[in-house]
């Protein structure tokens with residue numbers, strides 16, 4: 063099945079350059095099996111491994127994974143520390159394999175808010191893979207889009223105050239450049255697993271014209287076939303960017 067789906071994707075040709083995913087539903091996946099929430103996070107790592115592999119293999123250039131939001135700090139302390147431990151443990155375990163597969167690891171968000179151990183794990187992983195030229199794997203960690211926009215406004219305001227920039231000259235590019243994602247193209251496809259129909263403070267500026275794919279599948283169950291089907295649906299969409307269908311297909 064995945065083989066024929068891959069063929070279909072190749073035939074269609076227009077792969078999304080940047081796929082972003084809100085990996086939701088770990089807790090409910092665990093609850094539905096009478097397991098503790100952390101088992102859902104653990105199983106979710108298997109989905110991450112598989113989705114990273116498939117995206118790399120089919121030639122997606124950027125994959126951004128919403129791993130921990132600014133608002134997730136409000137969760138019970140026990141769950142937060144379990145997630146942080148899983149994060150370092152996973153990076154340390156997987157980094158050689160990622161490196162071998164030419165994956166370049168990076169992050170967006172307030173990395174400094176993470177426990178030092180997790181920060182160091184991320185930094186080591188990024189350093190090791192910084193010259194790789196395959197899939198760009200971007201983990202959104204302690205990430206919130208409003209906080210990011212606030213930071214951007216502050217940076218730009220500083221420039222205005224220093225006389226380096228005129229307020230009337232501030233452009234959309236200036237704002238894009240002041241975000242964590244300054245070197246990353248806007249996402250083409252945004253997937254949310256777990257059944258909710260909301261953005262939850264993810265890439266608000268960047269996803270102005272992103273195609274949305276919402277699925278009820280819980281993240282630990284979202285695997286190769288699921289992402290291939292999402293990409294096939296994306297390929298069948300007509301992105302109009304405000305224009306008419308006739309203009310776009312001309």
Ligand code: IPE
Pocket residue numbers: 085086087088089090091129130131134145256
């Ligand atoms: C997403 O799964 C993982 C994180 C937010 C860290 P959840 O933990 O939110 O799972 P649900 O939504 O409670 O099922």
Ligand code: IPE
Pocket residue numbers: 084085086087128129130131134258260262
């Ligand atoms: C979004 O999921 C954040 C991540 C997947 C990391 P949440 O579970 O935190 O979202 P809400 O609270 O249901 O909106």
Ligand code: MG
Pocket residue numbers: 086087088256
């Ligand atoms: Mg959730």
